[in-house]
Amino acid sequence: MGRKGRGGSAKAKLPSICFYCMREFQDETTLVAHQQARHFRCVECNRKLRTLSAMRHHLDGVHKVQLKRVPNAKEGHDDPNINCVGMDGAPAWFMHQLMAEHGDPAAKEALAAVAGAGAAAAAGVPVGVAVVDPVAAAVPGAAGAAPGAAALAPPGPGAAAAAPGGAPAGLPGAHGGMPVEVATAAAVAGPSGIRFVFTDEAMSPEEKRAMLPRYAKAGIAVRRDGLTA
């Protein structure tokens, strides 16, 4: 079982995560061994190479093959030009996302702002915010940090242009209704892509059940915020 940063401290050490397949490891050494076995292994002759670029050279020189995708890597993480050994060489947007998820509050807000601004410009609903955990924390930060976020290096070229224009229009409009909508509708897939049967972060299944008419009695109807009517 992988070991995550401790829940207790806000300054938890960044966990060792393989950029290519997002798996977590106890330490850098195990992570590198995993990368060599899973991602830097020649598909033709099974030889383990030390780095991704070494494997590309090997494939090119020995087997006369061009590497298109990193073997056993996830979508979006399989660019053969990104030579990542351990956590060295992982792209900035990935490191930033990691830091946001593991305790840096300023990074968390900024990431939410950029993701929210980019998606808001594109789709009108800040779906991207759901990728970073609890919505409630991200929303106030997103609205405030959006103007500053445009100065950060955003993940995609489109977001940079869209952020200054899109942010004022997209975020304030959606702000009021966001906590409820994003929590239920947008959390279709967790960060790792696995689907959840129950997705609401703000209400427990028991509260939702208690809202059904058959359990409503005078004085004990449950509102969305859990207080009695």
Added chain:
Amino acid sequence: MAAASAAGAGSRPGDVALAHPPKDGVTAVAFAPKDGSDGLLVSSWDSTLSLHTGSTGARLVSHAHAAPVLDCCWQTHTAALTASLDRGVRVVDFGSATSTATVLGYHGAGVRCVRWSQSHSCAVSAGWDGTVRVWDPRASKQVAELGLPSKAFGMDVCVDGVSSGAADAVVVACEGRRLVTLDLRDTSSAAEDREAALKHQLRCVAAMPGKPAGAAAWGNSGAPGVAIGSIEGRVSLEHLSPAVTGAASATPGFAFKCHRRDAGGDAGPVAHPVNAIAFNRRHGTFATGGGDGTVVLWDGGAKKRLGKPSAAFPTSVSALAFSHDSSLLAVAVSYAFEAGDIEHPPDAVVVRRLDDADIRPRAKKASA
């Protein structure tokens, strides 16, 4: 005697299904805290608290409340505490011919959890009004109240968890993934209030049994703590911080994935909520029950699963309880509304007899 088809799918021979299970969802089950006793409390959305004999499945008493009962636990071996959607915390006494209920008091909204602390002789409850309250049953009144950062979703009492055994600690899991720890000696403020290691809504909390449980100290992990389940098919074992326990240094916890099933087709795996966690006192190992209808046994100290997950029951497992001598495991097979209001199999409670081999810890591997 026991119904022949004990809850259908998922049952093993020898499982006893309660003859008169509640007519609606089961919220909690609890065995009497007395060795040799198999009295089983069952609380339900049908507004009843009922008492059954675990070994035969016969129902002894059923006490009606005015509203669904969301949690129950034993106070003495003839009286129980209930937490109800009508905001009330009650003591239900089974000692006399007819069961009687006394109201201890009310929260501001539905009461989600209730527990009894033997060493402090008080009841503790936590609810959707964002408060945790302490009650004195002899005076039938509230003794203390503490505001939580948000609604409470789960709670348990860590017996002897504070200051190397001087007092009990109450751990409450709240909305927003917060964990609040309360020292029962001083309820004016929280002893600790922090984020849990889990990334999604917390669902249930179970305290590791303490030193009195023979060699199985603290769930085999060496320090007081709790197991927390989330809606994401993940459980985290976390320890109370040294500031609370009086230990020299913090013991690291860990989290693991569970109750995730392949839904078939190319849709990939689906994560089910972990609805219940229960520790047994004999070995300190624990069981988890999930929305996928399986019960899995784990050894927290060796970080291993014990055996295979159980064959899936017809619907979610909503509650679990070990008997006091750890020979029986009560499994509430009852749809917990993880996927909204849909048709579901009838609610049932199955009592399974466990062999010692099922719950015995595995030896730790010498090398990681």
